[in-house]
Amino acid sequence: MFDSPLISGDVLREVIAKAPRNLDNLDAELLFIERNYIFHYLEGNRHVYKSLTPEVLRNAFANEPTDTDWLSKSVIRHGSGVSGNWIVCFFPQQRYSLQVGQEQFYLPLPSFVFMGIGSSYFLWAVKKNQFEPNLIVYHAPLPNIMADGRICWGNVYPTSVGLSNVEAVWSKFIGSVFNRDYTQGKSRKYKNNIIEQLKILNRKEKISSRCRYPVSDLVPVRNKLTVAQAVKAIIKNVDCG
Structure with a gap:
């Protein structure tokens, strides 16, 4: 029209x-x-x-004026492709309030790399608090995330990613109600259910505010796969899919 x-x-x-x-x-x-x-x-x-x-x-079009407006400090890279815009964000380790089923947790989680491409979103954990593209990626220690890092939103449909809404999408995800889907393979100690690790951290946090997520318990996505390699693979696979 x-x-x-x-x-x-x-x-x-x-x-x-x-x-x-x-x-x-x-x-x-x-x-x-x-x-x-x-x-x-x-x-x-x-x-x-x-x-x-x-x-x-x-x-x-290189000489055409463009303006991204003020970028969020969490945005570390963005671009576009056949499947639309893609954005990568980094969130250093911090404490989160999580709703898992009927239980409310408050606990520390590791640093996260959050990626959106089109209307698909991915999440990985890393062991450092300062971002580097060659950091090894690990399975995010949360339910509702598939083996390749893709977030399963259930019956919630997120909007397509953009610089103006990426942090709102992140807040929507981390503030959502998690269930017991995709709980396996995300903890060395609790191989079958990452929620058991979350319950322990929730109890420890009540005892000491110095509690930190045990990054030694994280499980690598693939042998020595880096953030840069994971992002490149996602862009290629989504654009070609």
């Missing part, structure tokens, strides 16, 4: 015509054909079609 007084009826009729268009009222058009980019324009009375690479397109 078009709603602009600056575009004439003749232009609109040509815009909605089947491509490629005659260019009677348009200066040129850019066609997206199976991930190929074709630039169509008139040279005198001759129709010219040029195949463009993504690099050429990026350079063509």
Whole structure:
């Protein structure tokens, strides 16, 4: 639907015509054909079609002014691809209030790397409080997260990720009600149920505020898989899927 007084009826009729268009009222058009980019324009009375690479397109728009607005301090990287925007956030270790079934916990958790791409979200744990792209990624010690780090939202449907809403999505996730899905393989000590580890930490926190998450109990996602490698794989797999 078009709603602009600056575009004439003749232009609109040509815009909605089947491509490629005659260019009677348009200066040129850019066609997206199976991930190929074709630039169509008139040279005198001759129709010219040029195949463009993504690099050429990026350079063509490089001088266009852009503004991300003020970024959240948690955002460490963002970009876009076939599947839409993607953003990576880092949250150092801290205490969280968690609702697990009918139980309310308050406990320390390790540092997290949180990634959104399109409307899919992923979460991994790392052992350090300062972010580095070569940190090894571990299974986040929480229920409702699949083996590849993908968050299972149940009947909750998160919005597509953007710089303006990524922290709101994170808050929505960490403040949601967790159940007992995907509890295995996230603790060396409690291999079958990470919730047992969370219960112990909840009790320890009540005794001492100096309690920390035992990062030695974290389970690696894959042998020496780094944050950079995990993010690259997610972008490739989602864009190709």
